[in-house]
Amino acid sequence: SNTNSQVSEPPACLLKPLEVPNKLLMGPGPSNPPPRVLAAGALPLLGHMHPEFFEVLDDVKAGIQYVFQTKNEWTYAISGSGHAAMEAAVVNLLEIGDVALVCQNGIWGGRIAEMVDRNGSIVKKLVRPMGEVFSLEEIEQGLKEHKPKLVFVTYGESSSGSAQPLEGLGDLCRKYDALLLVDSVAIAGGAPLFMDAWNIDVLYSGSQKVMGAPPATSPISFNQRARDVIANRKTKVRSYYLDAAELANYWGCDENPRRYHHTCLVSSIYALREGLARLAEQGLEKSWQEHRKCAEMLYEGLEKMGLEMWIKDKAIRNPCVTTIRVPEGVEWKKVVDHLMKQHKIEIAGALGKDLLGEIWRIGIMGHNCTPENVNRTLQALKEALDLYWKK
Numbered sequence: 001s002n003t004n005s006q007v008s009e010p011p012a013c014l015l016k017p018l019e020v021p022n023k024l025l026m027g028p029g030p031s032n033p034p035p036r037v038l039a040a041g042a043l044p045l046l047g048h049m050h051p052e053f054f055e056v057l058d059d060v061k062a063g064i065q066y067v068f069q070t071k072n073e074w075t076y077a078i079s080g081s082g083h084a085a086m087e088a089a090v091v092n093l094l095e096i097g098d099v100a101l102v103c104q105n106g107i108w109g110g111r112i113a114e115m116v117d118r119n120g121s122i123v124k125k126l127v128r129p130m131g132e133v134f135s136l137e138e139i140e141q142g143l144k145e146h147k148p149k150l151v152f153v154t155y156g157e158s159s160s161g162s163a164q165p166l167e168g169l170g171d172l173c174r175k176y177d178a179l180l181l182v183d184s185v186a187i188a189g190g191a192p193l194f195m196d197a198w199n200i201d202v203l204y205s206g207s208q209k210v211m212g213a214p215p216a217t218s219p220i221s222f223n224q225r226a227r228d229v230i231a232n233r234k235t236k237v238r239s240y241y242l243d244a245a246e247l248a249n250y251w252g253c254d255e256n257p258r259r260y261h262h263t264c265l266v267s268s269i270y271a272l273r274e275g276l277a278r279l280a281e282q283g284l285e286k287s288w289q290e291h292r293k294c295a296e297m298l299y300e301g302l303e304k305m306g307l308e309m310w311i312k313d314k315a316i317r318n319p320c321v322t323t324i325r326v327p328e329g330v331e332w333k334k335v336v337d338h339l340m341k342q343h344k345i346e347i348a349g350a351l352g353k354d355l356l357g358e359i360w361r362i363g364i365m366g367h368n369c370t371p372e373n374v375n376r377t378l379q380a381l382k383e384a385l386d387l388y389w390k391k
Ligand code: PMP
Pocket: 028, 029, 081, 082, 083, 084, 108, 154, 156, 157, 158, 159, 183, 184, 185, 186, 206, 215
């Protein structure tokens, strides 16, 4: 007999039930979805071309328009995590040789720059230390010097904890005939954001932070200026999967009948719909207020323990992700591990090597944004510091 054709044993690990611990996710994302969102993900499957599912897509579109405060027709969710939306923005807006001005004050500018480079486009960078933000003056300088087709900024930086002021930036980009691309993955829904009023041309986010759905789908919106740039491309978008015009058709954003493009993530869209519904019921302004209030509680509690925030100026802190200076003599990881082992609470250290050992990051997002969760986290942190911080 031919031994090569013998069926191997089924993997023993799969013959045991799936077990997952229940953790409180107070890191920079994902956050815990509320039970209704998880339940929505378990609803009966529909086909991705069924009329009932198109209605769910329409709800999601309306929800994203609300969270982004936009009337843009091309507003939908990319099938994939935040990186897929980043890549969608880059490959649709830029062609080979086009110049992008990337403002980098943390991980995310670096990631976008890498994507721009892989797309055959040209990266020009403005760089600031993590925790600082960019002034309109220096961005204007960059616009004058590099004449980019696109400017990228991160609104809510999750690696440094900063929030880039956006007012006036859209107008500035228009003055120099550049598109403004903004990353709002770690902040949309948790702080004021007005895509249309602030003249943001392309904006994306992610399902798994303030929107409170599992990671899987990434809201994105293109305004008319961005659509014109896409319509006037000389070359095809280099990604089939992320082609914005094709996705717009599937999401019912043009006058043509919806065509199959790829099998949409049906259950993940249910979950996103419920996350957006939760935000709609709460009301955006209330959500912004709650995130601000819980962030203030967190700052106060941390300062009471003798800790210092990484970013001194409250006005440029991302309320959804707080960065804390690790005190001299404390091993950051022991504290993180203590919270996880003793309390099943996730907080994080640095992302990337730049601030490794220097900061902790605590996220307060969406369903997790409650005074109870802030207090639980503070208490657990105090316990860990009593053990590991010898003053
Ligand atoms: N941008 C920011 C600001 C983020 O915080 C994240 C996720 N940490 C991303 C982009 C990428 O999202 P994802 O991990 O879902 O691909």
